[in-house]
Amino acid sequence: MMTAVGALATRAVGRAVRYLFEYNKWSACQEPQNIVQWNVTLFSILLVLGGIEFILCFIQIINGILGGLCGLCCSHEEAWNQLMNNDSNGKAVLATFGKMFEKLAYRYLTDYPAWSKCTEPANIVEWNIILLSILIALSGLQLIICILKVAAELKRTLCGTYSVFGQEVHECKMKLFLLSCWLASCCCQAGAVNREYFIGITETVWNYAPGKANAISGQLFAEIFLKRGPHRIGSTYKKAVYVQYTSHLYDEIVDKPSWLGFLGPIIKGEVGDSITIHLKNFASRNYTLHPHGVRYTKENEGAFYPDATKDLQKRDDAVEPGGQYTYTWDVTEDQGPAEADADCITRAYHSHIDAPRDVASGLVGPLIICRKDTMKRDSDQHFDAEFILMFSVVDENLSWYLEDNIRTYCFEPSKVDKDDEDFQESNKMHSINGYMYGYLPNLTMCVEDKIKWHLFGMGNEADIHSAYFHGQTLIERHHRVDTISLFPATFIDAVMVPRSPGEWLLSCQVNDHIEGGMQALFKVEDCKKSTPGHNKSIKTRQYFIAAEETIWNYGPSAVNHFTGQELIHDSESHIFFEQSETRIGGSYKKAIYKEYTDGSFTEHKKRLAEEAHLGLLGPVIRAEVGERIRVTFRNNASRPFSLQPHGVKERMCTWHNFRSSHVSPGTTFTYEWDVPEDVGPTEEDPDCLTWIYYSAVDAVRDTSSGLVGPLLVCRKGTLLSSGKQKNVNIEFFLLATVFDENLSWYLDDNILMFTLNPDKIDKDDEDFQESNKMHSINGYMYGNQPGLEMCKGSVVSWHLMGLGSEADVHGIYFSENTFVTKGTRRDTANLFPHTALTAIMKPDSEGVFEVSCLTTDHYTGGMKQKYKVKQCHWWNVDLSTYLHEKIYYIAAVEVEWDYSPNRTWEFERHQYHEESPGNPFLNKDDKFIGSKYKKVVYREYTDQTFSTLKIRTKEQQHLEIQGPLLMSNIGDKIKIVFKNLASRPYSIHAHGVKTDSSVVAVTNPGETKIYVWKIPERSSPERGDSRCIAWAYHSTVDIVKDTYSGLIGTLIVCHRHYLPSFHSEKKVQFALLFMVFDENESWYLDENIKTYSTNPHLVDKENEEFLESNKMHAINGKVFGNLHGLSMHVGDNVSWYLMGMGNEIDIHTVHFHGHSFNFKQTGVYRADVFDLFPGTFQTVEMTPQNPGTWLLHCHVTDHIHAGMETTYTVLPKEDKQSLFPRLFNQFKCKAKPGTQE
Structure with a gap:
């Protein structure tokens, strides 16, 4: 029998050893969701057993000592028999307790509803360490007792009884092994961190603009969003927000940075952590807390939807008023940063009963997930400061509290029509963290600080955001940017090292959002940190550019080149090109940038044949890293304009002295921009970064009037003396935008000049407004753009740019050819307002192809051109085989x-x-x-x-x-x-x-x-x-x-x-x-x-x-x-x-x-x-x-x-x-x- 058991044990050990070496089997194992609770349960069981065994062992030793006093060891064998009898009795007692415990433990462990309700104690890691310390101490005592028992058995052996000596030694070995296991377990547990948060949902009053004037411009607020009235709520709304408390008593609030606005507290964790959220609902309706970017089980998801769960797994779906629920999340490797991600990545949490309405009511907050061992005191240890910003058009029409807000803040609540479009528009709050028009406080940093920005968007179809950091550049996913595109539930992290002191504008560059107040100021202070020196002997590239008024025709050939019909008769184009009593047609007065040969501004610089495609764009401004750009700008137009660049360092300029660069009609101003290393391309960028420059006296109306042009910032040594790139054969610059002529400074002039009966014009008529939205590429529509010709096999650099409003979501498609951008293969590039990219193409198909926007309204509206690929060299023959x-x-x-x-x-x-x-x-x-x-x-x-x-x-x-x-x-x-x-x-x-x-x-x-x-x-x-x-x-x-x-x-x-x-x-x-x-x-x-x-x-x-x-x-x-x-x-x-x-x-x-x-x-x-x-x-x-x-x-x-x-x-x-x-x-x-x- 013993032989069979020994063989079985040997096989089991052999299999265990083999299993340990079969990494592929056990490496995919994952920790259970409630590993800490399991540890507590198991250690509690071990503690009870250890205690019982200790008591019994102690009784055995006392009995042994008493028996030994009754006679000499070798002559009175009965004493040792008594000891062994007591040992047997002790084992019997232990067996009885063991059976009772086994029965109770089995019932408990299989009674899921009973123990699944348990929540983790506040200091679970410390508890574990204390319990393990007790167990280690008890195990040490047991080891000493075992050694005493071995000594006693040694005496017995010397007296001739050998049979049980090996058993006692074996028992002591097992206790020593268990002690080692517990020590190892203690070490493992001590490395895990449980981050605990006590969060309450409270109802509060929130003011989006707590002042009387626009903090950016100083002008009084526009009535549309912020003025109270008989049928208007104004700037103050009842909202629900997440609030952090110090403990389970929920009686003391944890302070948060003022710049967080109405966002909930910052929740942070790193890979390997558990996060415990104790949520208490102080609000008047059901809510939850649902996270992005962590692992959770169904009962910890905090999201209501049909998911085939019931009973206990549904309790997380709704926390009733006055109720509490504890969510437990694990920060696992597969949810943490990937290899190319930053050490800490941006996520969010929000209520998810009806997520759109819950979020519109205010229940949203940031969640930051970091690599293991990268957090220090709840912050990313690699940065001097970090800021978290949510860009959102908060739609208060969707808030659960709309009725309350109407009753509280409208002067005539009974007369409010909630379906009225103007009323609905007045409740769409274009905000950053719940603040508008520059009221977001305390975005303060030092020159040369390393700043981490965590950015995300929330909301609806209007939530297309181009977050522009004026005067600075950032690194986002290893690429150089100054504008970051955000959409609902887009999570981005970017790094900035500000080098220019002063107060700078942070704004969404989408036209509607600029006017709606989605702007803030961030302050860069000179804290006397060392700054990198720049070579004083800087090469300067000089440009002479003027703003001039002209008549621009969006379809100079008068033909739709895709249908062959005249623009005024074609079914697609006649909406935009019909000229009548109440329609302007296809020609408009505009202001555009023109290049001159010198500072006298007497002779236009002629465009080359390869520049014919530029259309109404200004001249291409180019510079290499380490150079300086000097632009002498003359305003030949009839109103003030300026020249504002993306992607370079503006010398002697901050937001508050920015107005000094506004140029009045008939005057000249010289701009100087530096191109230091820290604004140049990164290792992952192409040789030349594509940016735009534009007039920013009124960024919306100036650009709608036509003042925009391309700017290239290139690596050192990549430009020829002519300014062209060395490594490409030809460059094309394409601006995709819906030029909204309704927003142009010249709308009234155009009505007077081109409509046949100006007095009949209703500028608020939707059909009239639609006829003035010109879906163009470089100011051309329906195939009228000239100059898009290239050779087969040539290296073509496409510089693609976006501009405009919420409608300006572009998918620029190149038929029959592909290109590479950001290391990926594409044939369509997505563009948004004030964003740009560089795409490299090597065309391999001859013929005339289409470059167009795949957004359907833009396609039918005329945002489509033709490009031609020619066979220029006999050796450019396709030798590919397709077997x-x-x-x-x-x-x-x-x-x-x-x-x-x-x-x-x-x-x-x-x-x-x-x-x-x-x-x-x-x-x-x-x-x-x-x-x-x-x-x-x-x-x-x-x-x-x-x-x-x-x-x-x-x-x-x-x-x-x-x-x-x-x-x-x-x-x-x-x-x-x-x-x-x-x-x-x-x-x-x-x-x-x-x-x-x-x-x-x-x-x-x-x-x-x-x-x-x-x-x-x-x-x-x-x-x-x-x-x-x-x-x-x-x-x-x-x-x-x-x-x-x-x-x-x-x-x-x-x-x-x-x-x-x-x-x-x-x-x-x-x-x-x-x-x-x-x-x-x-x-x-x-x-x-x-x-x-x-x-x-x-x-x-x-x-x-x-x-x-x-x-x-x-x-x-x-x-x-x-x-x-x-x-x-x-x-x-x-x-x-x-x-x-x-x-x-x-x-x-x-x-x-x-x-x-x-x-x-x-x-x-x-x-x-x-x-x-x-x-x-x-x-x-x-x-x-x-x-x-x-x-x-x-x-x-x-x-x-x-x-x-x-x-x-x-x-x-x-x-x-x-x-x-x-x-x-x-x-x-x-x-x-x-x-x-």
């Missing part, structure tokens, strides 16, 4: 599409609303269509007969409205056999690929055509990309209407791998399209009205409510949780291919609850939200570790309420498949062309 051919059989098929076949999830999700926000979109009333529409979709067939539809697998279920997921590698030739089974002409064309013709063939109904796409290296991932990247494919007969009608899909291009993968993790992939399908733009609108509307004759297609009802905020064509099939297992390698398409409202910030993901832009970064815009295609990668059903949604307020939400499910870890079947499956998959690899 691997894939064939897909795809048809355009008309179907009935239901965006929401089941509304159960929707109604549960929005049970806190009086009625579901989905009703306006999904209810089928007399004048509306409902959830069903006729659409056309791409579908795959088995062969060229198109008789058998290819059934989608379980893994492809999630694609829904999308066409088949097409897979390819570098060097592939994809042949699409396309049949048009629909009732009107369509085509199929992909982004990123190479074709033999610049013209995409049209396939008429019933026809079949073959489209060939080649995948050269320039279509594949760049060095900064993931292994696979996504492109969209769609119909191009009418790119807008075809896409809205349903024709879109995803093409994946990967690096080719010739060897099978030996990774044990399963690879899973999902392709998601975030897009507001505007059914008003569908080819089938009239048919849908007739088919699905109850009373078609009552439908008014121009009615705003009808138009809104047909905008379906969908993920892969499904709304309100109706997208299914997003299922994976713990440990899977998951690739999410995210795509954005659509219009100005298609700003999508895609948020994954429960997990973070990695994305690549040269380096690897981590996030739980990714920003999508029209023409954005991005791969993000995730290794899920957190089982459960998790929310996946767009974080934009209107999109949440309109149903752009679903869930994804992470199942427990799947049993791993052995190596040989996996290898076989890989080879088998490769043997079938057209299948996924």
Whole structure:
């Protein structure tokens, strides 16, 4: 028997040793969520057992001593027998206690409801150390007792009884081993930190501008936002906010920095920490606390939505008034900073009952996550100061307290119309941390301080922010910037080292937000720190530039070069070019920058042929690092203007003396800007950074009038004597903006000069205003831009710039060619107001191609031009070979599409609303269509007969409205056999690929055509990309209407791998399209009205409510949780291919609850939200570790309420498949062309 037990023990030990060396098995193990509570329970059990055993051992020794006194050891064996009998009795007593304890312990450990309610004590780490110290002391005493027992047994052995000596020695060895284990455990526990916060939700009164005047300009406030009145609330609102307290008594508030405004307290943690939030709700309605960027279990998520949980796992979903709840989060490695991230990254927390309304009510705060061992006293030890700013148009119309605010602050509350547009606009507070017009306090720092800025956005479609730090530059994700783009739930961290003392403006440069007061001042003090010296012998580049008034024609050829029709008659362009009694037409008086040869300003400097494309842009200002720019500026216009640059250091200039650089008409002023090393390109930047300069007397009206130009800051030694770049063949500068002529200083002049009956003009008429919004590139529309010509194979540097207002969300698309920017491969660049980027292209396709904005209103509005690639040299011949051919059989098929076949999830999700926000979109009333529409979709067939539809697998279920997921590698030739089974002409064309013709063939109904796409290296991932990247494919007969009608899909291009993968993790992939399908733009609108509307004759297609009802905020064509099939297992390698398409409202910030993901832009970064815009295609990668059903949604307020939400499910870890079947499956998959690899 003993032999068998020994053999069994030997095998167990052997397996244990082998297991310790099998790193791949146990390295993926994760700490349980409540590891500290488990430790307390287990150590408490050990303490009880240790205490009992100590008592029994003590009794044994006393009895042994008494027995020994009764006679000599060797002659009175009965004493030792007595000792052993007592030992047996002691073991019996211990066994009795053990059985009782075992029974009780089993009941307790299996009674989940009983112990899951327990919360961690305040000083859990200290408690653990104390308990472990006690255990160590007891273990030491036990070891001493054991040694005494060994001595006693040694005597017994000498007397002839040997049998139990080995047993006693063994017991003492085990106690020594346990003591060592406890010591090791103590060391491990002492390294973990639990950060505890006591947070209350309180209702308070908040004033967005606690003063009488604009703190920036000194002027009195505009009435629209801040003045109280009979039907206006003013600047003060009742809000709910998070407040930190010192203890569980909630009787003493912890002070926070004044610049935090109404944001909640700063919560911080580093990898390896646990964060415990004791939340108490002092407010009058239910709220929660939900975090971004940490790991939590379902009962610690703090978010209400249908997630298949119940009972205890639902308690976190709502904390009632007066109630309390404790949330526990873990800061795990997969949620912390990735390798390219900063040491501390920005996240946020907010209430999530109805997140849009909760946040609008004020419940939001910052969460900072750091690498292990980088925090010192709750701050990042590498920085002198840090500031956290939230840019948000806080919509008080969505606040839970709107009614209270109307009753309290409006003079005539009973007469307030909450649906009045002017009233609603007055409640949209353009704020930074809840302050407007310069009232954000105490942003103070020293010259040469290293400053960390944590920035994030929250809100709605209007929340497009360009946070501009005047007079400074920053490093953001290893790139040099001075303006940071923010969107709802975008989290950014950036580093600044201010070198210019004074008070500087921090503002959102979006036109509407400047006027709305989204501005603050930050103060840089001279604290006498050492500053780097600059070489006094600086090369100076001299420019002579004047502001001049001119008549500018947006369409000088009078032709739409995409349709061949005259601009005044073309269906798209006549809105903007019609000249009539109440319309200005296509020509406007504007002010533009012009370059002169010298300071006499008598001779214009002629533009070269390669500069013809610049249009109304000012001259290109260039400089290398280490140089100085001197601009002599003359104002030949009729009103004051200036010249303000991005991206350089302005000499002798701060915000308060900035007005001295405003130049009156007829006068001259000289600006001097330095280009030190600290404003130049970083290692990750291109050779030349693209910036803009503009007039800033009134930044909105000056730029709308035309005063803007490009500025390049280049590495030392990268410019030729002519100013051109050494490493490129040709440069192009493109400014994409909707020039709003309604905001121009010259609007009245233009009305008088160009309208046929100026007296009839109503400047507030919406149609008149729309006719003056000129969707242009460099001031040209509909293909009228000259000079975009280049040679095949040349290196082209595109300098792309944005300007304007909330509508200026641009996706600038270059058809048939790709470019590289920030280390990634793209064919579309996203631009926003006052942002710019440099893109390097090497065109390999000849012909005339399109450069256009993919934002649909901008595309139809004329923001599209043509560029020409010529064969200039005989040696530029494409020698690429495409040896691997894939064939897909795809048809355009008309179907009935239901965006929401089941509304159960929707109604549960929005049970806190009086009625579901989905009703306006999904209810089928007399004048509306409902959830069903006729659409056309791409579908795959088995062969060229198109008789058998290819059934989608379980893994492809999630694609829904999308066409088949097409897979390819570098060097592939994809042949699409396309049949048009629909009732009107369509085509199929992909982004990123190479074709033999610049013209995409049209396939008429019933026809079949073959489209060939080649995948050269320039279509594949760049060095900064993931292994696979996504492109969209769609119909191009009418790119807008075809896409809205349903024709879109995803093409994946990967690096080719010739060897099978030996990774044990399963690879899973999902392709998601975030897009507001505007059914008003569908080819089938009239048919849908007739088919699905109850009373078609009552439908008014121009009615705003009808138009809104047909905008379906969908993920892969499904709304309100109706997208299914997003299922994976713990440990899977998951690739999410995210795509954005659509219009100005298609700003999508895609948020994954429960997990973070990695994305690549040269380096690897981590996030739980990714920003999508029209023409954005991005791969993000995730290794899920957190089982459960998790929310996946767009974080934009209107999109949440309109149903752009679903869930994804992470199942427990799947049993791993052995190596040989996996290898076989890989080879088998490769043997079938057209299948996924």
